[in-house]
Amino acid sequence: MKSLFQLYIQQFKTTFATMFQYRASLVIWMIGQVLEPLVYLIVWSTVSNGNGGSIGSYTTGAFVSYFIILMLVNQFTYTWVMFDYEYRIREGYLSFALLKPVHPIHSDIADNIMSKSITLPVLTVIAIILGLAFHAGLTVTPWTAVLFIPGLLLAFALRFLLEWTLAQCAFWTTRVSAINQIYFFLLLFLSGQIAPLSILPHAVQIAAKILPFYWTIGFPTELLLGKVTIEAAFIGIGVQIVWLAIAVLLLRLVWRLGVKAYSAVGQ
Amino acid sequence: MVNGNQDKSGSTSYPAKPPAANAVVQIQGLSKTYTVNEQEAGAKATIRGIFHRKKTEVPAVDDISFSMAPGEIVGFLGPNGAGKTTTLKMLSGLLYPTRGNAVVLGHIPWKREKTFLRQITLVMGQRNQLVWDIAPIHSFELNRVIYRIPLDDYQHILKELTDLLELGPLLTKPVRNLSLGERMKCEIAAALLHRPQMVFLDEPTIGLDVTMQRRIRAFIAEYNKRFGATVLMTSHYMADVAALCRRVVVIHHGHLLFDGELALLLQKFTSHKTISIQLGECQVDLNKYGEVLSCEEGRYVLRVPKAETARITERLLADLPVVDLLVEDPPIEEVIDRAFTEWNP
Numbered sequence: 001m002k003s004l005f006q007l008y009i010q011q012f013k014t015t016f017a018t019m020f021q022y023r024a025s026l027v028i029w030m031i032g033q034v035l036e037p038l039v040y041l042i043v044w045s046t047v048s049n050g051n052g053g054s055i056g057s058y059t060t061g062a063f064v065s066y067f068i069i070l071m072l073v074n075q076f077t078y079t080w081v082m083f084d085y086e087y088r089i090r091e092g093y094l095s096f097a098l099l100k101p102v103h104p105i106h107s108d109i110a111d112n113i114m115s116k117s118i119t120l121p122v123l124t125v126i127a128i129i130l131g132l133a134f135h136a137g138l139t140v141t142p143w144t145a146v147l148f149i150p151g152l153l154l155a156f157a158l159r160f161l162l163e164w165t166l167a168q169c170a171f172w173t174t175r176v177s178a179i180n181q182i183y184f185f186l187l188l189f190l191s192g193q194i195a196p197l198s199i200l201p202h203a204v205q206i207a208a209k210i211l212p213f214y215w216t217i218g219f220p221t222e223l224l225l226g227k228v229t230i231e232a233a234f235i236g237i238g239v240q241i242v243w244l245a246i247a248v249l250l251l252r253l254v255w256r257l258g259v260k261a262y263s264a265v266g267q
Numbered sequence: 268m269v270n271g272n273q274d275k276s277g278s279t280s281y282p283a284k285p286p287a288a289n290a291v292v293q294i295q296g297l298s299k300t301y302t303v304n305e306q307e308a309g310a311k312a313t314i315r316g317i318f319h320r321k322k323t324e325v326p327a328v329d330d331i332s333f334s335m336a337p338g339e340i341v342g343f344l345g346p347n348g349a350g351k352t353t354t355l356k357m358l359s360g361l362l363y364p365t366r367g368n369a370v371v372l373g374h375i376p377w378k379r380e381k382t383f384l385r386q387i388t389l390v391m392g393q394r395n396q397l398v399w400d401i402a403p404i405h406s407f408e409l410n411r412v413i414y415r416i417p418l419d420d421y422q423h424i425l426k427e428l429t430d431l432l433e434l435g436p437l438l439t440k441p442v443r444n445l446s447l448g449e450r451m452k453c454e455i456a457a458a459l460l461h462r463p464q465m466v467f468l469d470e471p472t473i474g475l476d477v478t479m480q481r482r483i484r485a486f487i488a489e490y491n492k493r494f495g496a497t498v499l500m501t502s503h504y505m506a507d508v509a510a511l512c513r514r515v516v517v518i519h520h521g522h523l524l525f526d527g528e529l530a531l532l533l534q535k536f537t538s539h540k541t542i543s544i545q546l547g548e549c550q551v552d553l554n555k556y557g558e559v560l561s562c563e564e565g566r567y568v569l570r571v572p573k574a575e576t577a578r579i580t581e582r583l584l585a586d587l588p589v590v591d592l593l594v595e596d597p598p599i600e601e602v603i604d605r606a607f608t609e610w611n612p
Contacts, residue, residue, distance in 0.1 A: 006412045014409055017401040021441065095361050096396040099389055100413050101381040107409075263363045263377060265301065 192218025
């Protein structure tokens with residue numbers, strides 16, 4: 001346990017050093033992270049204003065706060081391992097990782113935590129500025145604030161494990177970008193990134209709540225905004241835990257099979 | 268396969284030498300067959316390929332057996348595609364074999380047990396385990412915690428490696444700014460920080476200039492001596508092999524062809540020797556003694572059959588006013604190349 005802790009500390013340092021090697025690209029990347037929710041924010045507030053100031057339970061101000069909070073939640077739960085994996089396998093990095101006496105997932109977890117601790121404070125400042133500029137209407141009650149924390153952490157854990165598992169597809173196919181695209185399309189639509197789930201058709205809402213996507217982004221966002229009841233919040237956290245357990249089992253299974261396939265074929 | 272001492276039967280398949288009781292590496296009938304999708308030329312074939320892929324079995328390593336004693340440096344030779352890297356990947360645990368057994372340091376490599384992984388290393392030339400964007404020292408530190416190297420030991424070995432490989436100024440430069448040779452040195456250092464007892468080196472000197480090759484070579488010898496590590500290395504540079512390996516294992520098309528002393532391999536496949544003699548001028552016709560390869564300022568180089576060397580030398584000395592005479596073996600490259608060509612099944 002102690003050595004794992006040391007490993008995380010060292011990986012933090014490595015990620016920190018790596019990130020500051022490319023300061024310009026870091027800034028460009030963060031701008032990208034802001035632009036997407038900003039576009040949705042503008043589109044939906046315009047539509048809302050044209051609709052007499054609200055759509056469903058969302059007022060124009062609520063749309064603004066929804067997309068600003070969503071930007072932060074998305075940043076918190078986002079991973080890039082799926083884009084990385086094919087490269088790791090093709091370039092032989094994975095072989096070296098397999099020869100190390102530690103599971104490669106640890107360096108990814110540490111890498112994620114470190115890079116987020118650098119980008120999140122910056123994005124939080126941007127979020128505050130955007131909130132003021134677009135007149136966000138946000139009232140946080142104590143219980144939503146308290147439940148938001150486990151909701152957010154579980155969302156990150158769930159999304160990380162799911163995307164890490166999905167990244168293992170690279171063991172079987174060299175065309176993972178097609179799989180990634182399908183995944184990101186589903187995620188965009190069903191996680192609440194494109195619009196709050198509650199203003200989408202009922203059937204879509206049901207599908208989104210059965211599948212894991214909503215629980216990785218939309219749920220913690222709506223939780224903080226007070227758009228879910230306290231009962232629904234507890235149920236939601238329960239669903240997240242169930243999905244997390246499924247994700248852990250899935251990851252272990254896919255990892256074992258993937259490594260086996262890799263060891264049979266070689267690169 | 269041929270053990271150092273040629274068997275009288277002339278058959279190409281002999282039982283392997285029994286492994287020593289304390290062998291670090293023991294391989295028995297190790298085989299690896301890859302399944303490859305065949306791609307045919309032409310549009311029709313491409314469309315057909317969408318629905319029905321033609322698969323072929325390609326044997327990369329076929330029934331090889333050998334063992335290694337602790338502290339031994341063995342040269343693993345063979346032309347490109349002979350199955351060297353596949354074998355190293357099986358022995359380090361990256362590949363499951365199709366058939367056969369291997370035990371390395373008492374472990375089955377492809378189980379990849381942590382206790383096994385902490386005792387081995389695999390260095391593949393040009394591939395890197397260093398993080399590209401940052402200085403090597405960060406990757407070293409990462410390896411320190413991954414391999415749980417106690418801080419004192421780490422500082423000690425880092426200093427030793429830094430001295431031996433002259434890493435000093437390189438440690439803090441981003442890897443992407445290092446030259447190929449500098450990167451290779453750091454790569455090797457990163458791979459050896461945990462003082463592995465079993466070292467697999469795949470082309471450790473590929474693409475490096477002669478000076479750097481020599482330095483890496485000296486380092487491998489020193490590491491082997493200092494830590495008693497067992498080394499299995501492939502190299503296309505015969506100078507590496509001649510300098511480091513008394514024993515060589517030769518494979519070709521996945522088959523084990525030779526396992527024995529390098530000197531024996533050379534002897535077996537050296538059919539000719541060269542005789543250089545210094546005469547006054549280049550006007551003499553020496554073709555009756557052997558094939559004249561060159562003559563410059565009275566220095567003749569003759570190629571003669573190995574068995575005839577003594578007789579021809581004697582005749583040259585008796586017949587001609589020889590000032591100086593030198594009998595040499597042909598370069599190792601030439602001999603090995605000949606061995607591969609002759610063994611081509």
